[in-house]
Amino acid sequence: MAESTVDEKGWGHIHLAAFKGFIKSVERFVSADPEQIELETEDELHSTPFLIAVTSKNKETVQCLIDLGANIEVINRQNHGAVELCALNESIELLEYFIGLKDEQSEEEAEAAGKCLQKLTEPHSKNNEISINPNWRFVYESGGVPIMIKVAKGTIADESKIPAFRTLLNIMEKSEVQEQITGGGGLYAFVRLLKSTSNTVIQLSAEILKKLAMTKEYAEQEVQNNAVPGLIKVLQNVTEPDVLVEAVDALGNIAEMGNKQTMVGTANGCIPAIITLFEGQKDKALLYSLCVAVRKISDNEKSNQMMLVDKGVTPYIVVLTRTKNRDLQLSAVEAIHKLAENNPQTQKEIVKENAQELLLQLLKRSRAELVQEKTAIALWALAGDDIDEQRYIAEQIEVQLLIEFLNSQSEDLHYIGSEGLAILAQGPINFCNEISHANGIHPLVRLLRSEKEQIVLSGIRTLRYLCVGIAYVPHHKNQMMLSQSRGIKFLIALMVHSRNDLIQVESALTLGYASLGNSEIMEEIFMNADFSYVRVLKMLYARNEVVRLLAGSALAAFAFNNIAQQKAISEQGGVRFNCFIPFLQSNDEFYRCTSAFQVVILARIIPDEEQAASSAAGIKLLVDLLQDSESEQILGLAADCISRLAHTRAGVPSAIIAIDGVEYLSKLLLSYTENVRGTAAIALGYLSYHHRAERELLNKCRSDPHLMKVLRHYCKRKISPAFLDAWKHYKRIGLPPIAEGRPTLVQMRAHRHYDDGTRPLTILSLDDTGNSSNLQSSASNHLQGEDGLLTGRSSRSSRISRIGSRSNDSFNNSQLSLISGRSPSSFLQPEITVDGEA
Template identity: 40%
Template sequence: MVEVDESGWAPIHHAAAKNYVSSVERFVQTSGTEALEIMTEDGVGNTPLLVAVSSGSQQTVELLIQLGVNTGAVNSQRHGVIELCALHRHTELLDYFINLQIPQLNVYKNLITLVDSNNVRESFSAVLAIEAALANAMEGISDSRAGRLIEEGLVQVLLQVLEKNVGDDVKEHAIDILQNILKYDNVMKEITQCNGFHVLVHLIQEGPRKTVLRVMHVVDELASEQSCVEGLYAANAIPALVKLIASADSATLLETRNRDPILISAVHTLGLMAKANEDCKDALGHQEYLPVLVSLLKETESRKLLMVLSSALAHIVTKHQSNQDAFIRENGAAHLIEMEKSKHKVLQICAINLLNRLVEGNLNAQRNILESNGIGPLLSILKQTRTQHTQEAVSEALWAVAGTEEDIKRAIASKIGVNLLVEFLGSQSYKLHLIGTVGLSLLLQSPYDIRNSVASANGVLHLTRLLQSHRENVVTNAIQALRHMCLGVGNIPHRKTQAAIANSKGLKFLVVLMIKSRSELIQVEAACTVAAVVLGNSTTMELLYKSFGFSYVHILRLLYSANEEVRLLAGAALATFAFNSVSQQREIVDAGGVRWRHFEAFLQSGEESHRVHAAFQSIVLARIIPDQESANTSATGIKILVDALEHSSSAKTVALAADCVARLAHTRAGIPDALVSIDVIPILCQLLSSSSIQVQGCAAIALRYLSFNPQAERQLLKRCREEPHCMKVLLYYSQRHKMSSSFLERWRHLKDLGLPPIRNKDMFLRPTNGRTNNKQGHQFAVLRPEHAPALSEATSPWLNTTRHNSGKSPYISRVEIRKSPAEERLSPPLLP
């Protein structure tokens, strides 16, 4: 029998505690293997192995195991070697036992059981031991250990600990472990099954402030998985997070010195939830929630928080009109514009991205940004930076603010400037290529001639290079821009541009695309542009025939395409080739010609622009349409054009119709007479007061060409005497467009005579509902000429009227000329 001292320990226990390996070995040799299992008589009942583990005597532990000690022994407190390693923080010994892989030790199960202990010290020691076991192992081994712990029920136990009334330290480390194992398979699934989302959300609401940041990290990571977002939403995570953000200035939160990290994590989580789930996005638009986030946007000075907040708000408002409108109501746009003015480049980009999402598809938001001069800072950033990423972000935002209104887009393109748009074409960015080509096309279609400016900036060379792009929409846009470079309003050719395109191999590329492109749309767009390059230019026409073997067969074939747009554009190409050219009309006939059916369907189309395009084409090609009387064809087309001018509510369609009239005003004899005979002059004069700059310009140019017709000259002269501002608008849009010298001479003669304007009490200026139509039952306001102010040549005309009733007929007693709504949305004024 082995003697024990007064403490109840035998000599082997003391030797094991002090790591006297040789003494332990001698005691075993002397007393036999029974000494290995001697238990202390101190009420604890530790074996030499348990004593050695408690003391951290690793060499002794290794010797005892070699000698065959019972590794599964436990003391009276039910602590075995694993529990003792944890309790005494002997992480190296714990690693040793884990690596031994002795089944009876049940390392992982025992650690998890200890975590779930009601004893705070045991639970705390266990979570520390698990953290150490996962942290100290190599990467592959750590994954294996985590997998085993998860299999033994670690997730469920950790969540149970978080629900218990245990020390904050235990919960903090439990949360850390949970976060570390989130990346492993089935962990998130187990959290869902164990009602873990409610546990975590409860901690955010009611848990100790010390743990909030740790919990937020876990919730944030869970929100990055779409499968977990529904669980968080069902657990009322959104109100909990918003409440946390709203209380961010409370003293209790400030004491943690983690205000910004907590806010960043909470805001980021809300953004992820909005991105992943439409229900979450709907909920965040609630009148109690979104104002908190918008207020934070205004108040915070933390750059990192602003970046995360703007990203989250972008997810909340993306393609969600209700949330976009709520953001605008909370004056969020003003805070956003201030962010755009920041000197910090990353903040600028964040603000721009949020702005882009805010105005996407939302006319109210677009107008709010325009009225708040939100594009001013954007334009400043665009002109100051040469960073491609920033240019892309700013340009996309500007285009998004413009929405679908071409006048606004054209105005913004003008503000960007020709040089910068051409610079976009020379970049390597697909997005900038699109914006550059579209922007230039819009400017080139305007009544103002900027072709020389584009050519001076090497725009033709860049556009020609883009014809070889592998992006179909870039090629299409480049083709269209080149077409507009060649032809202005009224089909007036720009010979320098035509020559430049031919000399830069642009004509060659266009012909190749017309013949060999796999896309019918590109083929027909290229055909239209080839026609524009050669219109009225014998040099480029000769080059087309001699160098490239051009044939109309390629275009005529496209008239039979299944694609409606291709058929319409094929007709446009043929009409451009045939415009004022009898020889080309004969060439078209010889190649197979056209038939009435090619135009009839479009002339009867429900799409206004289709009818207008087809009307112009049928008038130009009337003489070579064999199955329809030429006079009837022309009459039908002219009526459609005039009806569109008078009745259409679309400024784009009206501008197109006016452009077509301008083209026809200098085509074959008889067409201008027919136009004048059905009162096109008064209608075009009305359009000079349109709110659309494009409509004004096209109407003015059409009137200038019609002024060569004697009857039109008389009508226009009378109209200019009735409304003197009409003449100022005509002169303003003169530029390269000719006007009858006889008309100008007669107008100067009237001015020299000092004749007063003709008083016509029945003269109407515009309908009271804002449309320019007097045949739809609308009520027209009557202008008293003596009150009509002079039109400034620097602004676009737009009329404010004050109406009074006199008997049965309302009349206007005051007329004020101001800028158009399109212009007022931008500052400074939009006109170039």
């Protein structure tokens, strides 16, 4: 190379000319000596004129030097080339040359420009937190995004586009960037690139589509640009896990954010492709993405739930609940939740795969709140509206853990804990004593201050069930604990000040239950200046028919066997029979049953109808329901209403007996649903004090001694001594054998198969008192009732039907919640955020 004069910095004349942009001088120097185009400075960098021009951000000089033949791949002593220098100096304007607007742009130029921007926008990492590089705005404002979209659309080799795509991913967090991508036709370009022969290009394109699909508007645009078929093709044709992860995530986001579950799920080959990817898959990241996609695609979409389960996704999802990887484990749990939610058919299929037992093991094994929250929600979704299944799950979770849920920081656990305790507090065999001993009342009262209405409603109902059992038998200890926890004050405040009519009337009804048979609580309620029957009476005329119905139930609870309160209700405005007529004449069995009980209790203070006539009408409706209803829930409710009426005023039991109430209740003793046979047994126990009922019931039991075993199992105290004495006489003179096929009293769940040779404990294992005579170890964990006697789990009956004949789902859910305590509201599931191994 020709000698050249250098200054004190080690720069020659051509270096100074390149730095200052003296293009004419650069051309003259190169023309005079071509070797000067690669002349290096004699400083520590040893830069060529081309690198000097890049450093000075002079695009015209850079173009001149390249036209003169400068080597654009040259690097200095710090290993910095043109790309690195552009990144260090934020030389985005050089991109106008590197890729420009001309069609003959080279792949090298496009790739170099992309690398420049990628380096410039690399995310910052500090304290293990990654944040967007502040240079994103410089790139955005300098027109870098349209340039990269041009690269995506261009005809250069796909591999040369990779740096530009990585740059977009670096800055895509910003909505301004996303808007430029979609507005500049980027969606179509990236969908087209899903067909690339380069797996890296497919992966980056799918990742860009995934991030854009997190916005509803862009998810819909992706659907319009045929992104779904393109992504499905990727699932079918690519085997590399890293690529598949992005494609699966993109499909899930389109389904979730675009509300396109049906379209994605029914797209040709989508669900089979997802399930095929589960087979033999060991890549944890891909398995996680597949579980998340299943959750998103099945969310509130029954057809997708059914298709996924029918095609065989359940075994793959269930087995993943046993993995030690926390994120993967939780993603599987959430997938089970969404597959089972509000779908009885998928619930049964998932239960067949032993999902409940695995989830219960996970719940008991982990103390992490997030794991407990997700697992409990999935378990409750599997139970669905089947009260027996809810009870089984609540029993397995156990009272103490349910109460711990109430004391957690999770609102979802608050709800599940309250709902579980509500189920356990109900029925002929309940856990009210255990909940009381475990101090469950105080945390339930705290729930009344929740900002979530569904949690407040659940807490109100659970407290109600804890205060009063079947046949309106008060639980005095729980009533007093409610008062000591300031629960009465909270309930009155909610009744008066809540903006939700349902919360107001539910609070009034729970106050009625809390005061039933308890003069101290009744006095506390009436000492509160805010309480007045006028408020409850006004609810009888509310717009919401459920509120009107529950207002009648609240008044009936206050008036039950309490003449003083009946008089107080009458003096403060009273009730009219026409308030009950729409419910008594309703096609809905729940309305008829509830209002029939109300008119019998309130008959004395209904001025516009004869007491005998209103009582007779109510009793007739209840007995008719015992005879005609096909709903296990309605049969249980009707039997409970009969049991309440059986110990009210004189004449009511006679009326029940006169229209064959004993006959129909006796038939219910053979029900496979514990709530039905238990409440029927308790009702008959009260009726047994009536001489005619005693004779009828003795004849029934003599013909079928199994009925007596059912009565003794559930009627611990309330059964006539004369009836028991007569039964002892029948035993002495001989009884027929108990027929085969009778329902067991200590039930295991009906869907279980006893492949290990064990058999469920049957009625033959119990002696005449309802106690166990020879209990096997398999029944050792059955629970103890209030008297310490053996109790059993509910069976899974086949005859649980939805209440009422109306087609409005939310309406039916509201009714169901009044019986079971389940709120019709559903949970919103956040995405998994837990890291690390279990």
